[in-house]
Every structure is written in structure tokens, then in C-alpha cells.
Amino acid sequence: MTASELISFARGAPSLDIIDVDGLKAAADAALTKDPGAALGYGTAVGYLPLRKHLADLHGVAENQVLVTNGSMQADAFLFDQLVTAGQPVVVERPTYDRTLLGLRQRDADVRPVSLEVDGIDTEELAALLAGGLRPTFAHIIPNFQNPAGYTLSLAKRKRLLELAEQYDFLIFEDDPYVKIRFAGEPLPTMLELDEGRGRVVYASSFSKTVAPGTRVGYLVGTPELIDKVRVAATNTYISPNMLAQAIVHQFAISGRFDDAVATVNAALAERVRVLCDALAEQLPEAKFTAPEGGYFMWVELPDGVDVAKLLPAAEERGVTFVKGTDFLLEGGRSTMRLAYSGVRVDQIPEGVARLADAVRSLGA
Amino acid sequence: MTASELISFARGAPSLDIIDVDGLKAAADAALTKDPGAALGYGTAVGYLPLRKHLADLHGVAENQVLVTNGSMQADAFLFDQLVTAGQPVVVERPTYDRTLLGLRQRDADVRPVSLEVDGIDTEELAALLAGGLRPTFAHIIPNFQNPAGYTLSLAKRKRLLELAEQYDFLIFEDDPYVKIRFAGEPLPTMLELDEGRGRVVYASSFSKTVAPGTRVGYLVGTPELIDKVRVAATNTYISPNMLAQAIVHQFAISGRFDDAVATVNAALAERVRVLCDALAEQLPEAKFTAPEGGYFMWVELPDGVDVAKLLPAAEERGVTFVKGTDFLLEGGRSTMRLAYSGVRVDQIPEGVARLADAVRSLGA
Incomplete structure (x- = not known):
């Protein structure tokens, strides 16, 4: 991973390594x-x-x-x-x-x-x-x-x-x-x-x-x-x-491969969720979330003072991206974000969360 | 070809034998x-x-x-x-x-x-x-x-x-x-x-x-x-x-196969058109048409007395089908039909036209 590589918690799509x-x-x-x-x-x-x-x-x-x-x-x-x-x-x-x-x-x-x-x-x-x-x-x-x-x-x-x-x-x-x-x-x-x-x-x-x-x-x-x-x-x-x-x-x-393919996806995503939750707990302890039991996404609530409209550009400057919670609401959600772990590699997650935490700090929140 | 096999001049789709x-x-x-x-x-x-x-x-x-x-x-x-x-x-x-x-x-x-x-x-x-x-x-x-x-x-x-x-x-x-x-x-x-x-x-x-x-x-x-x-x-x-x-x-x-595939389709369709035109000239000489230089379809005009709304069921009873010209018009076209030669085998064409001619005769036209 290079420093300039964008780490995307935005895209709800599987990484190629978990496709058969x-x-x-x-x-x-x-x-x-x-x-x-x-x-x-x-x-x-x-x-x-x-x-x-x-x-x-x-x-x-x-x-x-x-x-x-x-x-x-x-x-x-x-x-x-x-x-x-x-x-x-x-x-x-x-x-x-x-x-x-x-x-x-x-x-x-x-x-x-x-x-x-x-x-x-x-x-x-x-x-x-x-x-x-x-x-x-x-x-x-x-x-x-x-x-x-x-x-x-x-x-x-x-x-x-x-x-x-x-x-x-x-x-x-x-x-x-x-x-x-x-x-x-x-x-x-x-x-x-x-x-x-x-x-x-x-x-x-x-x-x-x-x-x-x-x-x-x-x-x-x-x-x-x-x-x-x-x-x-x-x-x-x-x-x-x-x-x-x-x-x-x-x-x-x-084919017999369907169940295996699903098992591969699920094992990979389970690990990514574990690493993501650990990294958030360690580096962004003020973030609130519930570890998902499946799927691609986790909803994260940041302290009220954090405006995701400002956080997103600060995060992208630091090489990490996500989708603002406000995109999923008709109103409200100013301090929420969706983190997708489907498209990131495990080794990218701690670095991505570190960049995100740095972006939150940069807002003075 | 069995007597009961439906010969379709209706479907504008290629037969499988001309797909690579x-x-x-x-x-x-x-x-x-x-x-x-x-x-x-x-x-x-x-x-x-x-x-x-x-x-x-x-x-x-x-x-x-x-x-x-x-x-x-x-x-x-x-x-x-x-x-x-x-x-x-x-x-x-x-x-x-x-x-x-x-x-x-x-x-x-x-x-x-x-x-x-x-x-x-x-x-x-x-x-x-x-x-x-x-x-x-x-x-x-x-x-x-x-x-x-x-x-x-x-x-x-x-x-x-x-x-x-x-x-x-x-x-x-x-x-x-x-x-x-x-x-x-x-x-x-x-x-x-x-x-x-x-x-x-x-x-x-x-x-x-x-x-x-x-x-x-x-x-x-x-x-x-x-x-x-x-x-x-x-x-x-x-x-x-x-x-x-x-x-x-x-x-x-x-791939090099694209041009070959097109050549295969075109050679097959050229032969089908030739056989279709010959069969029509012989068996349904009152039909008017222009031999196409390409594509899947030929428009056929029958004498004014032939109503394709009546001809189609008579044709289908005899094991041949086509699309009524009226389907392609907001009004008129009572004696016209579209014959598709893309989906028929060469050996089906003379028999299909014979059945069609028989259907025309059955209307007393």
C-alpha cells in the first residue's frame, strides 16, 4: 500500500479476490x-x-x-x-x-x-x-x-x-x-x-x-x-x-462452487468487520456503531460536533473515503457515515481508519 | 423435418447453426x-x-x-x-x-x-x-x-x-x-x-x-x-x-473470429433468401417482393383479396407462421406480411412456402 493509494470505504462492491x-x-x-x-x-x-x-x-x-x-x-x-x-x-x-x-x-x-x-x-x-x-x-x-x-x-x-x-x-x-x-x-x-x-x-x-x-x-x-x-x-x-x-x-x-463462493465471501467479510471494529475502537473511540452480522456496510455515528459534509473532503485529502450518512436520509444524519468493508483489503483497514481519525481531529472536534 | 414441425417465418432471430x-x-x-x-x-x-x-x-x-x-x-x-x-x-x-x-x-x-x-x-x-x-x-x-x-x-x-x-x-x-x-x-x-x-x-x-x-x-x-x-x-x-x-x-x-462470424451469417442468409425467392416465384407467383440485400426480413404483398388476418390462422393450421404486415402499421397493410428467413433452415423454406401457398389457396383468393 502506498501513501497515495485511496482507501475506499465508499464502494459497496466486493473486491476481486473474493470472486470465484x-x-x-x-x-x-x-x-x-x-x-x-x-x-x-x-x-x-x-x-x-x-x-x-x-x-x-x-x-x-x-x-x-x-x-x-x-x-x-x-x-x-x-x-x-x-x-x-x-x-x-x-x-x-x-x-x-x-x-x-x-x-x-x-x-x-x-x-x-x-x-x-x-x-x-x-x-x-x-x-x-x-x-x-x-x-x-x-x-x-x-x-x-x-x-x-x-x-x-x-x-x-x-x-x-x-x-x-x-x-x-x-x-x-x-x-x-x-x-x-x-x-x-x-x-x-x-x-x-x-x-x-x-x-x-x-x-x-x-x-x-x-x-x-x-x-x-x-x-x-x-x-x-x-x-x-x-x-x-x-x-x-x-x-x-x-x-x-x-x-x-x-x-x-x-455447481458445487456456489456454496464455497459464498463461504469465501463470508469468511473474508467477517475478518474485515473484526479488523474494522478493532481499528475504530482503538483509533476513533468516540465513534458509535453495531458490528454487522453480515452484508457490506456499517453505520457509524460520530459526535454531534462532527459535520460529515466537512469531514468527507478532509478524509479524501488524507486518502480515505466513505459515503456521508446524509445521502441516505431526506433530512438529518449530519454526523453519520456509511463504512463499506466489502471492497477493502484487510491490510488497508487500520490505515484507512487512522486517516479517518486524523481527518476527524483536523476538524477540531 | 416432420409434417407437424412448425416452420417459422415469424421470428427475427438467427438460427443456432450460424452462431459461433x-x-x-x-x-x-x-x-x-x-x-x-x-x-x-x-x-x-x-x-x-x-x-x-x-x-x-x-x-x-x-x-x-x-x-x-x-x-x-x-x-x-x-x-x-x-x-x-x-x-x-x-x-x-x-x-x-x-x-x-x-x-x-x-x-x-x-x-x-x-x-x-x-x-x-x-x-x-x-x-x-x-x-x-x-x-x-x-x-x-x-x-x-x-x-x-x-x-x-x-x-x-x-x-x-x-x-x-x-x-x-x-x-x-x-x-x-x-x-x-x-x-x-x-x-x-x-x-x-x-x-x-x-x-x-x-x-x-x-x-x-x-x-x-x-x-x-x-x-x-x-x-x-x-x-x-x-x-x-x-x-x-x-x-x-x-x-x-x-x-x-x-x-x-x-478476435479474428468476428469477421468470420459475420461472413458465416451472411453466406447462410444469402442462400436462404435465394431459396425463399425461388420458392415464392414458383409456388406463390402472385406475391410481390424485392429480394433484400441483407438483414433478416422480406416484405411480401399478396393480392388485395387476401386478408392476412385470415391467412395467418390458416397458415398456422398448416404448420407455417409469419407476422402480419398490419402489425407494423398504424393502418392499412391488409394483404402484406413479413417473412423472416433468419431463423429457418434452407430445407424448411420450400416446404414452408408450399404450406403458405396452400393457406392462400384455402382462402379462395
Whole structure:
């Protein structure tokens, strides 16, 4: 590591060393050997059929409840096009993924943020809003290792959300790209599973975190009616999602290497989190955070006096970067930041935190 | 071929036998060996940078004038989102690609069809409309081997269109996926080239016809300003187009196999056109058509008494299918059809035409 090398706690993307490149080469060869017609033909908007079936089996749903997209952000875009009506309320977590906020605001949704706690969205704050008359079209929830906070929704709150959705007749958009990236604690059932087919949940996930982002393979699970509406929109937008990449991902997913690849990612991220938490405790003891049990991100609260709008340029001058917490909020978050540990090497972390601590000191805070 | 096998003159897609599957295997291996980081990472909405540079060089434009998309239909969708304003006129060819019509109508464009002749759009009909006050945002033109007609825009008309665009201040959307699929006659310069950087042309093409549709790699060439607007929209829709597929296509495009692959496609299609024209002349002598010099499609006019809405089910009963000409028109075309020869084997063609002729006879025409 050179002194001038930028250490990025900003980018929510895996470093190349935790991607199974050889496994993907083998998967590409297998896809083009076993099923060249479908891998190289136009296909249809529901996606590469063997992958669709694999996903339906994985989630215990019918095939017509699954649609594969060019990354799960494209799934979000299609879903928002279907569900968002200008001026109608939509519940989001506070903080939440900046691109989700952007997508909702571009469609003129009435965005209603509800506090996020260490065990997930504050369901009682939401219940009070609902009791007070709020009637959202849907609630957007990132249940596992939330982006940006790294927090995970508890089982009790998953059940409570489903109750509220039933009582007040709204949909839960369970946005779950990180579910497999758990390196501590026990897996929890998805709300899609807990809903047991009542149609209260539309679920999105992706292979970006388990296989590789560049494959751009995401998917939606929902009612057949909703999936069919998205299918029509997708057909008219691009005919089909990328068939070649889907066929490669499918071969990878059914190969023995998938579980190994996830294990490699999780072992690496667990170590990075440990080193990051240690470095923060040592070098920036005033920072508050909760060590994530999975995913890519950790939310850090600095003392009130620290303005991240000033901290970020000071940090970048010192060769370290992050994303300001304010980017994930409609208002507030002046002293918060999102640290991504997915793209940094372990040996970069203590140095990155040292630079960050130096930047905080430079503000006189 | 069994009697029950459906012979499809409907699908505008290449048969697997003219796709270089082995070349794509080698390209996938090369992409993942030489540049795994970019092939498997998120990338940005402009596309895989080496492919973008390749395309910029190919078209003699700056890199910031190129943006790669998930197939060229996605390029159309982004472009329409930028350019189409509800109620504003847009010129299209009559007939034109059905999905283009759909995309324009979904955005409430005032669609103005102008007659298509064997040498391309009737520029004097367009000139008269312009002289009469029509002020289109853009004219959508498929210059080579048009879908559905198979006709090619002459050099004189290319120049005339550019003159009109300059005089009446509109953009030409040159939609050119078939340009490399020329198997007879001489290549013509694109309007993008003829425009010499004046910014009157936005150009779209694709690797679907030269490499394989399942790679879903298309692209736009335009002014830096327009491309940047599309870049922002693409970022917010899906972060980046498929990096893995683009890296594979790039390796294929720079390998010695690209030209061979195009030569294979063109030789096969030339033979299919010859057999198709011969079979029509022999078995359906009342059909009028112009043998295409390239591309996938041929437009066939049947005698006025033949209603294709009745012919299609009669044909399908007999094991042959096509697309009704009426699908490519806002009105008219009752006795026309589009025959695609891209997806049929040579040995299927005489039998397919025999079934079609039998269907025509069955209508008593």
C-alpha cells in the first residue's frame, strides 16, 4: 500500500479476490456447451427458464411468481413503475439506500421515512402512523444487513410488519440482496416465507453479492399477477434480460462452487468487520456503531460536533473515503457515515481508519 | 423435418447453426482471464470501457459519444424517454418495427408515418409534410435492410434526409442493427458518418445480429450532451449494463473470429433468401417482393383479396407462421406480411412456402 493509494470505504462492491473467477470460467464453458441455444438466443422477459425454475424452487414458489432482471435495481425500477403513484405514500427505512430514495422521488412518491433501529424498522412508530391514517402503497424494507446501516430486522418485527400489512392493506417490498452474506448469528426466515403465499410480500434479490456484480442478475418474486405486469413492461423495454449472463450464473448456482463462493465471501467479510471494529475502537473511540452480522456496510455515528459534509473532503485529502450518512436520509444524519468493508483489503483497514481519525481531529472536534 | 414441425417465418432471430458458439466460449475465457475485475465488477452506465472505446473507434467518434446498453431496444427506450414529449410529432417509416411504434405510442408521441419505398423513406413526401408545417422532434429511420420491409435507404436519400434535418431542425434516429448483415450490393455510409459531427444524428446498433442476441449488447452514438443525459438515466435504472456479456462481446469483437462470424451469417442468409425467392416465384407467383440485400426480413404483398388476418390462422393450421404486415402499421397493410428467413433452415423454406401457398389457396383468393 502506498501513501497515495485511496482507501475506499465508499464502494459497496466486493473486491476481486473474493470472486470465484475460475468457477465463472467453468460456468461460462458449461453454459455454452450444455445450452447454447437458450444462452445465446433472445429468450423472454421472465428470464432464462432454468434459472427461473431454480429460483422458484429456492423460494418455494411457482415459476410464474419469478422474473429475472438485469440486476435487482432494474427489478426495483420495474416494480416502482408498477406500484408508485405520484403523491401516494410509500414507507421507507430511515436511513435507507440512496438509490431507492432517488427512484421513489423521481416518481413523485410521498416518501415516509420510519426510524431504523438496530433490530430493524421501528414497527411501533409505523403502527402509530398507520393508526393515525397513513395508507402506504407499500413499505420498502431491506431486512438483512441493511444498506446503509448493516442492521437486521428481528423475527418478531418481521411478523409484526406482516400483521400491519394485513391490517392496513399494504404491500411489503422485501429488498434482500445481502441475505446469503451472513457471517455471524443465525439466518432468519424471509417475510416472503412467513407470509405463506398470502401475497403481502414482493421480494427482490440478486447474485451480485454471491457470484459477482458484473453478471447483473437480479430477480423479483411476487404474485403471478404482479409478475405478469412486470413481464409485459420488461418485454417492451428490452425483450429479455441478459441470457448469456443468466445461463452462466445458473451453471454457477447449480455447481458445487456456489456454496464455497459464498463461504469465501463470508469468511473474508467477517475478518474485515473484526479488523474494522478493532481499528475504530482503538483509533476513533468516540465513534458509535453495531458490528454487522453480515452484508457490506456499517453505520457509524460520530459526535454531534462532527459535520460529515466537512469531514468527507478532509478524509479524501488524507486518502480515505466513505459515503456521508446524509445521502441516505431526506433530512438529518449530519454526523453519520456509511463504512463499506466489502471492497477493502484487510491490510488497508487500520490505515484507512487512522486517516479517518486524523481527518476527524483536523476538524477540531 | 416432420409434417407437424412448425416452420417459422415469424421470428427475427438467427438460427443456432450460424452462431459461433466455440468462438464465444473462447471469448468468455479470454474476458475472465484478461480482465476479470472489470468483467465482474459493477462498472458504470456508459458500459465496459474497452468495448466503448472499440465502438468509438469503429464509428470515428469520441468515447464520450458512446453508451452501451442491454440490447439496442433498451437504447431506444432510454432515447425515447429523453426525446419524446407527449403530443409532439415523431416521424417513422410506414411500415416500421412494431416495438418502435409501441414505444412511441406508450409515450404518447404524435406518430407520423411516411411511406417507405424500395430505396427507403419517401423523402419528398416528408419534405412536403415539413413544408406544410410539420416539426418533428426526430425521424426514426432503419436505413439498412429495414425491419419489416428489408429495404435499404439509398445514398441520395440519406443525404436528402440530412438536408431536411438541418433545414427543419430535427434529429435523425438512425436505428441500424442490421448494417453488417449485408450479403449483396455495396455498403453505404451511415448518416452518422455523412453528418460529419454536426450532431443531427443519433445512432443505435447492436451485436445481436453479428455475435448473438442472448448477449443483449446494443449501443448508442450521439452528442456528448445527449449521451450524458442517457448515462444519468441508465445509472438510476440499473447502475451498469451487463459487464460480463460486454467483456465477452468485446473479446469476440477484437478476435479474428468476428469477421468470420459475420461472413458465416451472411453466406447462410444469402442462400436462404435465394431459396425463399425461388420458392415464392414458383409456388406463390402472385406475391410481390424485392429480394433484400441483407438483414433478416422480406416484405411480401399478396393480392388485395387476401386478408392476412385470415391467412395467418390458416397458415398456422398448416404448420407455417409469419407476422402480419398490419402489425407494423398504424393502418392499412391488409394483404402484406413479413417473412423472416433468419431463423429457418434452407430445407424448411420450400416446404414452408408450399404450406403458405396452400393457406392462400384455402382462402379462395
